[in-house]
Amino acid sequence: MLSQFTATPGKGTTRLTYSKEDLQARNYIKEIMKEYGLSVREDGLGNIFGKLEGTLKDAPSVLVGSHFDSVPNGGSYDGPAGVVAGLEVAGLFSKNNLTPKYPLEVIALIEEEGSRFGGGLMGSRGITGLLTEEEFFKITDKDGKTTVEAMTEIGLDPSLPKKRDPKTLKAFLELHIEQGPILEEKGIPIGMVEAIVGLTQLEVTVEGRAGHAGTTPMDRRADALVAAAQMIAKFPEFACEEGDGTVITTGRLNVWPNGANVIPDKVVFTVDIRSGKEERVLDAVEKVTEWVKSYNGHGIKTTVQQQLYMPPKVMNQEIVSLLKQKCSERNLSYCSINSGAGHDAMVLSDVTDVAMLFIPSKDGLSHCPEEWSSSKDIANAVEILYEAAKTLTEAE
Numbered sequence: 232m233l234s235q236f237t238a239t240p241g242k243g244t245t246r247l248t249y250s251k252e253d254l255q256a257r258n259y260i261k262e263i264m265k266e267y268g269l270s271v272r273e274d275g276l277g278n279i280f281g282k283l284e285g286t287l288k289d290a291p292s293v294l295v296g297s298h299f300d301s302v303p304n305g306g307s308y309d310g311p312a313g314v315v316a317g318l319e320v321a322g323l324f325s326k327n328n329l330t331p332k333y334p335l336e337v338i339a340l341i342e343e344e345g346s347r348f349g350g351g352l353m354g355s356r357g358i359t360g361l362l363t364e365e366e367f368f369k370i371t372d373k374d375g376k377t378t379v380e381a382m383t384e385i386g387l388d389p390s391l392p393k394k395r396d397p398k399t400l401k402a403f404l405e406l407h408i409e410q411g412p413i414l415e416e417k418g419i420p421i422g423m424v425e426a427i428v429g430l431t432q433l434e435v436t437v438e439g440r441a442g443h444a445g446t447t448p449m450d451r452r453a454d455a456l457v458a459a460a461q462m463i464a465k466f467p468e469f470a471c472e473e474g475d476g477t478v479i480t481t482g483r484l485n486v487w488p489n490g491a492n493v494i495p496d497k498v499v500f501t502v503d504i505r506s507g508k509e510e511r512v513l514d515a516v517e518k519v520t521e522w523v524k525s526y527n528g529h530g531i532k533t534t535v536q537q538q539l540y541m542p543p544k545v546m547n548q549e550i551v552s553l554l555k556q557k558c559s560e561r562n563l564s565y566c567s568i569n570s571g572a573g574h575d576a577m578v579l580s581d582v583t584d585v586a587m588l589f590i591p592s593k594d595g596l597s598h599c600p601e602e603w604s605s606s607k608d609i610a611n612a613v614e615i616l617y618e619a620a621k622t623l624t625e626a627e
């Protein structure tokens with residue numbers, strides 16, 4: 232399956248956007264799309280679309296899919312489970328010789344995790360225009376390589392259109408692993424996503440003064456790392472104060488010059504803030520920003536940049552009801568659930584009707600090699616998506 236395309240064999244899936252492994256996975260996905268009779272297209276971001284034409288002229292498409300990139304040393308299911316589900320839905324259309332009125336489109340999106348270019352959700356943000364072409368062209372990876380250079384290296388064409396006219400979209404269905412423990416603990420095979428939590432990423436830069444670790448007295452220092460450490464240590468307290476499941480995480484920290492005997496003069500770290508309630512997110516952003524700024528002075532200078540802000544998003548109630556109905560018809564139990572992670576569905580909900588299904592994650596684990604979901608759960612979800620896609624595309 233897709234998990235064979237990894238830069239870290241035996242140590243989980245590492246499939247960064249526009250890497251060699253991206254190209255291998257891409258070719259595999261395109262091959263299956265063709266096998267299922269879909270016409271394949273890539274846009275100027277490298278997102279892949281496999282389309283089964285409908286009988287209605289110029290009708291909007293029902294999209295099914297997810298992303299196919301991964302975090303470093305991640306799992307085989309976060310993203311690809313949804314892409315494979317989309318492919319299998321198309322496979323069932325082909326096997327049952329269905330002709331839809333509205334086109335069915337399987338989509339495989341790039342850079343949802345933001346592991347190479349930061350920010351995340353790049354494929355869907357490009358499609359909706361939330362990320363403009365100009366902004367896209369300016370983005371570089373940690374080695375300074377631009378998106379355009381990286382795309383060209385694997386034979387993609389960055390000059391192709393990126394933003395999609397919302398009029399071409401009828402609905403988007405995404406299957407994703409839960410990435411948490413709830414469904415497994417309850418023994419329920421399907422999670423019906425009602426809302427996706429809001430998500431904010433800040434990038435904090437702390438500048439101090441470099442100096443010799445042996446000869447600079449403690450009271451003459453402006454140590455950027457000591458200041459950053461004190462800032463970060465306070466974040467868990469802020470999250471608890473907010474409550475309502477608010478979480479704050481610093482997951483990346485870079486130190487300059489990063490020498491064992493040099494006082495750090497610059498630190499850049501990320502702050503990821505999430506909550507199901509928008510006011511909690513906004514409040515936490517304000518608290519973090521104020522706290523960071525309070526360190527200005529005595530040779531320390533701070534800047535806070537908001538790199539991403541997504542308010543909580545509610546799923547389309549009609550499609551959610553349709554999915555629930557399909558579950559009931561098949562005697563599959565489900566429960567309502569909120570998504571604690573951001574997803575492409577969240578971005579696409581701005582331009583089309585979206586719904587999401589979750590399947591259980593073993594031990595609630597994700598973003599690690601141990602990430603696992605059962606093929607039976609995936610197959611069940613595919614059935615539900617297939618039935619819903621049949622209704623939404625008005626296929627016979």
Ligand SMILES: [Zn+2]
Pocket residue numbers: 298309310343407
């Ligand atoms: Zn994902």
